[in-house]
Amino acid sequence: MAVSIKTVAERVGVSEATISRVLNNKPGFQASEDTRKKIHNAVAELGYVGNKMARSLGKGRSETIGVIVDCLTNPYFAMLVESTATLSAAAGYHALVEITPSVGSASGRVGQLSGWPVDGMLVWTNHWTILQDASGNAYKDSPIVYLGYPRTDGTDWVASDLYDGGRQITEHVYDTGRKNVWYLTPYDFDIPVRSEMRMRAYTDVTKERGFQDHVIATPRCEESTDVGVAVGQQIAAMPKSERPDALVVQNDLIAIGVYRGLRDAGLRVPEDIALTGFDGTLEGQNLERPLTTLSTPPQEMARVALEILFSRIAGNDAGPIGRMLKGTLLVGKTT
């Protein structure tokens, strides 16, 4: 029904092959200026826009890359996806997003995206599992770059150096003179790898400075902000002597919640208690007191990851590539 390459071919009076070759600028193929013109005219007049599906089927490549993330409400992911979409568009690729909190969980698998011949995938995992196909085997139909955490399982990854970041932020907190610093993490005991590095950095620095570490773990869940609020209230309810004088929180979203919880309960940040986040989100900066946090620009992450991915698509089959991106400390008004 729609105008296909056949329509154009008939209109111009040449074969479909010629149309295809001219439109794709096939190297080594020469058409007369005349046919070229005619073809382009016909295309314009008919409003012909190929059919990407057929094209992909024919070429065996879809010029689409898949992006799998937990959610988009976290602005960090939103930015990540946005960057991926624009960067891949610039390279002539489409971005197919899939939101699957399940990917990366123990039973994580490549849900909907499966069977879609994406040329490559960017996958954010919170856990250290591998993407699996429907039968539970490691997915390997197309190259994947895992985002978020460093890996040692032979896959490609781009991560922010959480250990380094954790140290930067913890040291900063101690540098401001705090002595009883707690760490707050949405901890998933089933998958102990999660966030190890940020937390380990915290405990390391704490020990090095000769202080006592203290970790609060809350169940990992969607409504991070609310979780934070609850924790904030709990802490505010403690007698002053038992309370920490600083809280290093695993990410901005939760930290924001904690901020609200503390504030609503009448505690002042940072006068009564210092607070830090992690991620460098916009929200954090829009708090009354911009949040002290550590940012690894998702744009950068997307850029580096796509670089790797495109090289894989182009055939690069060297050993596993990993890139650690160092974050930068953003000192706000909460410490």
Added chain:
Amino acid sequence: MAVSIKTVAERVGVSEATISRVLNNKPGFQASEDTRKKIHNAVAELGYVGNKMARSLGKGRSETIGVIVDCLTNPYFAMLVESTATLSAAAGYHALVEITPSVGSASGRVGQLSGWPVDGMLVWTNHWTILQDASGNAYKDSPIVYLGYPRTDGTDWVASDLYDGGRQITEHVYDTGRKNVWYLTPYDFDIPVRSEMRMRAYTDVTKERGFQDHVIATPRCEESTDVGVAVGQQIAAMPKSERPDALVVQNDLIAIGVYRGLRDAGLRVPEDIALTGFDGTLEGQNLERPLTTLSTPPQEMARVALEILFSRIAGNDAGPIGRMLKGTLLVGKTT
């Protein structure tokens, strides 16, 4: 290379057609329990996952819907896209996102998505233009539901009732006793339709109450927050007598900027000046003083829009469908 339907067929010893029919549960087709079993076993053993491209080519439907928005950094859009992705996944569809600030602009056209046989599209437009294909004709290869603003051009749309919302929020502001209320809009003089309704509601209410209206228009641009900051500073720099005592701002992002601008210049909100946003974003609620705003849940918008879209895909060709969603006033601490 990958395992195709042919592989399965050979393994089981039946024709490809049978595989396809069994796997798709073709109504009216009966296979023996035996073959069914064999097929499912083979599929499991081989790890066969169809090829969606070929499937789509064959059926003429791609089971993919496209979503076009300005950006994802605006959490409103992020939420919209997230809802679309999850809701369509639930219906067995994929979501293909395209970020194109240009769509909806005067020269707006269906960029990358063009040629991709999406079964339908959700398009957010800031302006009242129609999606165009490469040759400048109205795009009509697949059904589209336009989001954001009501339309009278025969296309389907889902919008939040901006006039109603504008009235709600303006009246609320006057109800708090303000008398010199200004309106701030990122106004694109090239496309005067933009936001007419919110602003008109403001002027209407203002006149009804016997006050003088005053509109500040700033160039529409990406860094909305920064624009807001600048305006906030300008206003703060005015002598108190010339200053408004309330600012009704076109959206949360800009309002947040204004908040910061005012705050940094030493003005207090709402004591010195009241402030409202529009959209009900998370950021707005995370401000020190949660922003008074008007929210039209993007989830709801996505839900309603997809409902319409799926009905169109199913063949519903009734006249244009429009749905106006009433927003609800969120009274924060800025008024």
Added chain:
DNA sequence: AAGGGTTACGTAAGCGCTTACCGTAACCGA
């Protein structure tokens, strides 16, 4: 015993494009 309905599956023609492999015809130099 012949016609007719089931049951269970095969055949083959697409879907709209790409591309390896062949023509032609004109032109050119020797």
Added chain:
DNA sequence: TCGGTTACGGTAAGCGCTTACGTAACCCTT
């Protein structure tokens, strides 16, 4: 005059699915 280029472009075989149509075997009916 003839073989060899060069310029231009047609043919047809896929890519991996779906589906309209056909058919063979079986059982039941009258």
